[in-house]
Amino acid sequence: MKLAVYNVENLFDRAKAMNLDSWEEGRPVLEKFAALNGLLGQIHYAPADKVRMVELLRDLGLEKSDTGPFVILRRNRGGLLRRPQAGGIVIEAEGRADWVGSLELRDEPVNEHAMRNTARVMMDLQADVLGVVEAESRPVLAAFNSEILPALGGTPFRHVMLIDGNDERGIDVGLMSGEDYPIGAMRSRVDDRLPSGQPVFSRDCPQFEVTTPGGETLLVLVNHLKSKGYGGTAASNAKRKAQAERIAAIYHELTDHGAAHVAVIGDFNDTPTSAPLAPLLEDTDLQDIFAHPAFDDGGYPGTYGLCNAANKIDYMLLSPSLFDRVRSGGVFRTGMWPGSRPKRWEAYPEVGRKADAGSDHAALWAEIDL
Known part of the structure; x- marks a missing residue:
C-alpha cells in the first residue's frame, strides 16, 4: 500500500488575501x-466594539461599499450599519441578533499552471491512500478528481471524502483512496x-477508517495545525501545542482500544x-517517516x-506496527519551485516560475507492507 500526504494549497479558488506574492502581504488582511x-459575532456590541468595527471596516476597504478588495460583507436582513451621505460608517445593530449575514473572504481562481501541476503531483504519486490538506470543499475535491486528473491522463481516485472544518477560508483536510481501499467509518472532531x-x-x-485488500484496517488522522504566520507568536504556539x-x-485512545495501524499525517506548521x-x-x-532507514529525503531535510x-513542517507519523512495515518512502518535490541559483531539484517543465508551482509544499509518501 502506498500512503501519501500533500498540501495542495487550494485546487480551483483561493482567498485573494492568501494568493498574494508573499504571506506578509496577506497577513494583515487575514488578521483584520x-x-x-x-466582534461581529458578539451577543452585545459595546461602544468600544463599534468604534473598533468601524476602524476595521475602513481598513478592509468597506467604508463605501459592502464589497472590498479582499472581503465581502453580506447583509441579508436587519440593520448592521449605515453609511451617511456625509461619509463614514455608523454601526446601528446592538448585537449579533439584530442582523443576518456574514463577513466573507473574496476568492479568485488559482493560476491554471499551478492547478495542473497540483494534479500532476497527485497523479505521479500513484498513492493508494492520499491525505489532502487545504482543499476548498468535498464538491471541489471531487470535481478536481473527476475532471482535472483524467484531463491530464490520470486515473481518478474511487473514494473522495472531506468534512467541512472550522476554517472560514476554505482550507479543509480530506482523504482520497483507490478502488481497493474503501473509506469506512469516519469521525470528525470539529x-x-x-x-x-x-x-x-x-x-x-x-x-x-480504510480497509486494505488484505483485510487490514488503517486509521488515518489528517491534520493542518495552527500556522505561525497568522496571529501572535505566543497565542499561535499555545494553540498548536493544544492541538x-x-x-x-x-492516538492513545485508539491504541488503548486495540488499534494497531494508525497514521497521523498533514501540515503541522x-x-x-x-x-x-x-x-x-x-x-x-x-514515529516520523523521515527517521526510517528506507526513507529518502532527496538531499534536503525540509x-x-x-x-x-527550518521548513520541515509536513509529517507522516506512523504507529510502530506501520513503521515496521515500511519498505520505502520519500519526498516528492517535482511540483515545487526549485529556486534558481542554483536549482535545488528537477521540477516539471511547466513550473517556469514560482507562481506556477503546484504547491509550496512537497508531498510525502511511504510504501507500506499492509
Whole structure:
C-alpha cells in the first residue's frame, strides 16, 4: 500500500488575501478579517466594539461599499450599519441578533499552471491512500478528481471524502483512496473544545477508517495545525501545542482500544524539535517517516519552500506496527519551485516560475507492507 500526504494549497479558488506574492502581504488582511468577524459575532456590541468595527471596516476597504478588495460583507436582513451621505460608517445593530449575514473572504481562481501541476503531483504519486490538506470543499475535491486528473491522463481516485472544518477560508483536510481501499467509518472532531470554549482544531482532525485488500484496517488522522504566520507568536504556539496534545490523546485512545495501524499525517506548521509539537512527537510512540532507514529525503531535510531544516513542517507519523512495515518512502518535490541559483531539484517543465508551482509544499509518501 502506498500512503501519501500533500498540501495542495487550494485546487480551483483561493482567498485573494492568501494568493498574494508573499504571506506578509496577506497577513494583515487575514488578521483584520478575523478580528472583525470576532466582534461581529458578539451577543452585545459595546461602544468600544463599534468604534473598533468601524476602524476595521475602513481598513478592509468597506467604508463605501459592502464589497472590498479582499472581503465581502453580506447583509441579508436587519440593520448592521449605515453609511451617511456625509461619509463614514455608523454601526446601528446592538448585537449579533439584530442582523443576518456574514463577513466573507473574496476568492479568485488559482493560476491554471499551478492547478495542473497540483494534479500532476497527485497523479505521479500513484498513492493508494492520499491525505489532502487545504482543499476548498468535498464538491471541489471531487470535481478536481473527476475532471482535472483524467484531463491530464490520470486515473481518478474511487473514494473522495472531506468534512467541512472550522476554517472560514476554505482550507479543509480530506482523504482520497483507490478502488481497493474503501473509506469506512469516519469521525470528525470539529467540536472538540479548549477550556476557553474555542475549538481545539483550526480545521479538523478527521479520522478515516480504510480497509486494505488484505483485510487490514488503517486509521488515518489528517491534520493542518495552527500556522505561525497568522496571529501572535505566543497565542499561535499555545494553540498548536493544544492541538498536538489533543491528537496525542486521540492516538492513545485508539491504541488503548486495540488499534494497531494508525497514521497521523498533514501540515503541522512547526519543526520536529519545537515545543508545541513535543506532546505528539515525544510523548507518543508515533514515529516520523523521515527517521526510517528506507526513507529518502532527496538531499534536503525540509518539506516547504526551499526545504531547509527550518521548513520541515509536513509529517507522516506512523504507529510502530506501520513503521515496521515500511519498505520505502520519500519526498516528492517535482511540483515545487526549485529556486534558481542554483536549482535545488528537477521540477516539471511547466513550473517556469514560482507562481506556477503546484504547491509550496512537497508531498510525502511511504510504501507500506499492509
